[in-house]
Amino acid sequence: KPPSTDLFPKQRTRVASGKKRKPGGQQGHPGTRLEPVGKPSIIETILLDRKILPPGKYEHAGFEKRQVFDIEISFSVTEYQAEILINENKDEFVADFPDGITEPAQYGTGVKSTSVYLSQYQLIPQARVQDVLKTQYGLSLSKGSVNNFNILASNTLQSLGFEDWIRGRLISSPVLHADETGIDINAKRYWIHCLCNESLTLFRADEKRGKEAMDRMGVLPNFKGKLIHDHWKPYFKYLCSHFLCNAHHLRELQRAFEQDNQKWAQTMIELLVKINDTVTQAAGELPDESALEFRMQYRKILRKAQIECPENLQQRAQSKSRNLLERLLEYEEETLMFMEDTEVPFTNNQGERDLRMTKVQQKISGCFRSTRGAKDFCLLRSYLSTCRKNGVHPMEALRILFSGKLPHFMT
DSSP states (O other): OOGGGGSSOOOOOOOOOSOOOOSSSOTTOOOOOOOOOSSOSOOOOOOOOGGGSOSSOOOOOOOOOOOOOOOOOOOOOOOOOOOEEEOTTOOEEEOOOOTTOOSSSOOOHHHHHHHHIIIIISOOOHHHHHHHHHHHHOOOOOHHHHHHHHHHHHHHHHHTTHHHHHHHHHHTOSEEEEEEEEEEETTEEEEEEEEEOSSOEEEEEESOOSHHHHHHHTSGGGOOSEEEESOOGGGGGSSSEEEEOHHHHHHHHHHHHHHHOOHHHHHHHHHHHHHHHHHHHTTTOOOHHHHHHHHHHHHHHHHHHHHHSOOOTTOSSOOHHHHHHHHHHHTHHHHHGGGTOTTSOSSOHHHHHHHHHHHHHHHHHSSBSOHHHHHHHHHHHHHHHHHHHTTOOHHHHHHHHHTTOOOGGGO
16 A cells, blocks of 8 residues: 555544543543652762852751653673683693673674564564664664574574474463464565464464465364354364454444444444443353343344345345344354353454554565565564563563573473
8 A cells, every 4th residue: 555545544433332431541540650769870969059048057958859760771791701721731721601602702682682672572674773773772783683683583482492382382272362464575465373362372474374374383273172263264164162253243233334224233233232341240251041131132133134134146145244144143152152151252352462563564664575584573473472471571581582591481
């Protein structure tokens, strides 16, 4: 899309949840502000100029204190000097350098971690990473070094068995969210597949979108839990429990109401939103009688919908509204299970949120230049997202990785 089309993007219509809230922080929201610290790094004492004071006797009564929080960015160079000893036979003995110290001059863990963090987590292009390190830290890195650090991080993850670890965890998870999105690699269409839950994330780039690519991901063929997705048909080929994203249903129902004038669609929107609010208030699970009552309302709306939106046997392709209606009829259990099973969410938002940053990356860089770059990006984002979900900051996760280890929760 040309940049000119981004000036005034069409606003997505939001479906009202029934709660009217003003913009900004809500009532009762705990506020935060900058508070003085007990032990400042530097203390500057400002003395009164006695010359400007009126005549009289004065005694010291303390200080009025104000603190300024600031950042000092710098880098340091550590020199390791290994002792050399020579015996009477002229044999030379040299002390061992620490692990990883192999060159006369090399970049340390902090430089590598910062470079990969800016490039792969903050999604800053390599030339701008190079500029940040030069202007902020005084480090003259080439773009090749920035790229090599990304490759090194990816290779280290592979050598430490991260992919096998996360595949095993995903396969044994009770619930997974699945989604996929298109990407460009040198002007060729590829796909990034995502499998995730609240504590794990796995991305994989593939030239295929369907089952063949999902099989290569190595999770769904062995997964027997509950899979949340958006009704992409290849997902149904796996022998697990399937549940559908109601956020997609709400958007499609909104389209049916606004563009096809389907009044039943608006009624269904109101019902699904009401059920979700009721489930939330009931801590995720409704009593059997309440769930049955909502099911009866659901079926009643769809019976009326079949009159308003009848099947057209003379057309090979049905309308989008009719297709949506048939899906809601056929997949009632997969649509409404969220009100009876606490593990089944109302939407597939977890999967969509995890994939969102890959779209940001494309918005910034336009495409990937190589298949290797896309695969490294997916592996590193999988690692960083999983660490973030488990309370390990991405910067700290990279420091641990470049020290040749995995975070404690993975070991």
